[in-house]
Amino acid sequence: EKGGYEHFMLKEIYEQPNVIKDTYRGRLLANKGIIQMSGVEDNLEKFLNAKRILIVACGTSWHAGLVAEYIIEEFSRIPVEVEYASEFRYRNPIINSDDIVIAISQSGETADTLAAIKLAKENGAFVFGVCNVVGSSISRETHAGAYTHAGPEIGVASTKAFTTQITILTLLALRLAKAKGSMNHADYQRYLLELEMIPEKVQEALLTNEISKQIAAIYKDASNCLYLGRGYNFPVALEGALKLKEISYIHAEGYPAAEMKHGPIALIDEQMPVIVIAPNKGHYDKVVSNIQEIKSRSGKIIAVVTKGDTQVKELADHVIEIPETSEALTPLLTTIPLQLLSYHIAVLRGCNVDQPRNLAKSVTVE
Numbered sequence: 001e002k003g004g005y006e007h008f009m010l011k012e013i014y015e016q017p018n019v020i021k022d023t024y025r026g027r028l029l030a031n032k033g034i035i036q037m038s039g040v041e042d043n044l045e046k047f048l049n050a051k052r053i054l055i056v057a058c059g060t061s062w063h064a065g066l067v068a069e070y071i072i073e074e075f076s077r078i079p080v081e082v083e084y085a086s087e088f089r090y091r092n093p094i095i096n097s098d099d100i101v102i103a104i105s106q107s108g109e110t111a112d113t114l115a116a117i118k119l120a121k122e123n124g125a126f127v128f129g130v131c132n133v134v135g136s137s138i139s140r141e142t143h144a145g146a147y148t149h150a151g152p153e154i155g156v157a158s159t160k161a162f163t164t165q166i167t168i169l170t171l172l173a174l175r176l177a178k179a180k181g182s183m184n185h186a187d188y189q190r191y192l193l194e195l196e197m198i199p200e201k202v203q204e205a206l207l208t209n210e211i212s213k214q215i216a217a218i219y220k221d222a223s224n225c226l227y228l229g230r231g232y233n234f235p236v237a238l239e240g241a242l243k244l245k246e247i248s249y250i251h252a253e254g255y256p257a258a259e260m261k262h263g264p265i266a267l268i269d270e271q272m273p274v275i276v277i278a279p280n281k282g283h284y285d286k287v288v289s290n291i292q293e294i295k296s297r298s299g300k301i302i303a304v305v306t307k308g309d310t311q312v313k314e315l316a317d318h319v320i321e322i323p324e325t326s327e328a329l330t331p332l333l334t335t336i337p338l339q340l341l342s343y344h345i346a347v348l349r350g351c352n353v354d355q356p357r358n359l360a361k362s363v364t365v366e
């Protein structure tokens with residue numbers, strides 16, 4: 001049932017080109033300039049009148065929420081706040097009847113997320129679910145929603161759920177951008193076409209498996225690891241660190257690259273691998289100077305760069321190349337080598353990749 005792969009996690013990583021396509025199939029009609037998701041169409045007025053979107057989730061789903069915050073605010077110009085469901089539910093949050101709450105959950109059974117939804121409903125908010133498991137508690141508890149079509153995710157470490165969640169939320173942001181007129185038509189059309197090409201590019205990003213394995217062999221005995229990214233890729237840094245922690249038991253932290261100088265830079269020495277997400281878009285020059293800061297303190301740099309990069313290549317100890325895409329879509333590609341890197345490190349350390357210690361696939365305890 002692992003389809004010839006050694007672990008479910010690896011199988012699920014490799015399924016991503018297909019499941020991203022499954023997730024947008026019938027919803028993204030790029031040539032016609034159409035995005036259609038019934039849960040959104042049926043409630044379009046509510047979305048357009050929303051003063052604010054609150055995203056609640058846990059773990060990897062929370063990271064997808066953070067990526068969505070950047071994308072929705074940029075495309076749709078609606079203020080977004082992202083909260084850990086567990087914090088939200090216990091802190092007497094301000095919830096208004098013109099808020100939209102988006103709950104993201106692969107399993108649809110996460111206790112804290114479910115409780116956050118109930119609280120939001122009690123306070124009159126409209127709750128939209130992004131779930132993977134059909135008929136799950138969260139999918140039933142929400143007013144409307146859109147399923148990710150990732151198929152069953154067996155590995156405890158979430159992989160394909162993350163990229164399909166980002167896919168759905170990108171579709172949502174684009175749909176709202178069109179309805180609101182917050183994005184010019186040419187950009188909108190370009191994003192649709194770019195999104196349609198993502199599965200092919202993910203396929204190409206999977207070719208980094210070999211290099212990821214080689215890098216894993218060099219750093220498998222590290223006791224710490226730092227992940228840095230900016231903008232859309234800051235949440236990817238968090239997700240990369242979570243993936244490494246949970247399956248290899250190496251302590252890892254994700255940081256917005258610019259925050260390094262406010263503390264974490266003190267950790268950097270020749271023992272510290274730093275994974276920097278540095279695609280050629282957005283704040284590339286800033287990331288290059290962050291890399292220089294790491295290098296001058298003898299940190300080991302593993303950089304995820306766009307194919308054809310030259311500047312980072314000169315500075316980094318290792319580079320992993322991914323295909324080019326629009327800045328907002330880069331998380332769908334930069335995530336791939338980080339998943340592979342964690343996977344190979346965990347395998348080389350002899351860890352139980354699919355069922356890491358102390359963890360369960362769905363967290364139904366509060």
Ligand code: M6R
Nearest residue numbers: 059060061105106107110157158
């Ligand atoms: O099923 P959910 O998406 O609600 O689960 C949320 C987290 O428990 C989950 O993402 C967890 O962090 C994963 N093990 C991460 O790989």
